[in-house]
Amino acid sequence: MAKTADNTAALSGDRTTPAEPPLPFVVGELLEDILHGIGAEARQRVHTAGFEDVRAAHDCVFRFLEPEGLRLRDLAERAGMTPQGIGEHVDELERLGYVERVPAPGDRRAKLIRPTERGTAFIEAGLAGMREIEREWNEAVGPRRLAQMRQALEAIRELQAPRA
Template structure:
């Protein structure tokens, strides 16, 4: 049996660069949360806090946005409820569904997180310059849009084919 030859790229793949940046940003958010007086925060909480809308969200919708299973999302939500950061209540639009919302303490945690995000945006813009930073943001947005578009095209081809 012959071995399949693995062709190496001539430079670090974009997926590795984006993944490294994402992990650094995620860790930075937790570190800052700890410095802001929220030592209970951990990396797994980012999937919830990063997808929860200010007015509340359904866990299933949050799981889709975070790219994790509903079970995993539910587990982290329950942990954040036990920590007093989140609350669950009946969804006024669907009595069978639950709406995840911030508790009063959770709103403080979120306010601190949003303040840190604003600070990061300002610091990145100062570091790279407004034009270069806007280009970086635009390119990353376009990469995601292209990948979604190409995936939809492949799905259509597979369905018709």
């Protein structure tokens, strides 16, 4: 939409309406900023714990990985990716020693992707870092406000679930 000299928005032809006041940050932008900040802080903490070779791109694997393992197609589905796309990350994490492919029970052709001992240690370090970040938030805003934020975000996530 084009803006005119008197700060109006040209809608069509010669019709103009006063421009809306600039919007403050929308909640989605705030959440995105917070998410990026959490990611950077969590990565710094796990790097400090000795896992310097894990990249942000690997989050798509670790977020959905289960201790007993998952088939590649199931991991891809949970991550909202193609098997080929997530397979590249799995291949890299396997080379780095964080995951392994093992035969699936009952299907000799299928493989399960599961964390190795190093992968489990990484996941535990990541979770410990996230708990520490939440403790810092708790100290900053107080337990009541943090609980209210969590409840509000959970309610919003439920609203989004049918759309995803």
